[in-house]
Amino acid sequence: MRADLWQKNEDFENFVYVQGVFDGLIFADTTVLETKLTTDINVDQYRKAIDALYSDYRNALIPVPFLMRVITLELQGSNKETIEKELEKYRKQFSQQ
Numbered sequence: 001m002r003a004d005l006w007q008k009n010e011d012f013e014n015f016v017y018v019q020g021v022f023d024g025l026i027f028a029d030t031t032v033l034e035t036k037l038t039t040d041i042n043v044d045q046y047r048k049a050i051d052a053l054y055s056d057y058r059n060a061l062i063p064v065p066f067l068m069r070v071i072t073l074e075l076q077g078s079n080k081e082t083i084e085k086e087l088e089k090y091r092k093q094f095s096q097q
Helices: 003-008 011-026 043-054 064-075 080-095
Strands: none
Touching: 003 043, 011 043, 011 064, 043 064, 064 080
């Protein structure tokens, strides 16, 4: 899912989607690109953080699990420069697909 569909959905639908991502990742050891997603925040907090990231049009093509990775990196104390580099990498990667 990317921004176009995310922003069309109601909050509950996005909550269920994020919960589904977590359910699927539990069986995959909760990792995205070798980053173990944090469970220090709940699904609704992830949903709100994803909303915030998708409010920036530049992030519109980045799939939700990659944004969840960025959120986790931020929560683990990565600096703003590192976070921005990750977002820039994903913006470039997913704009070319």
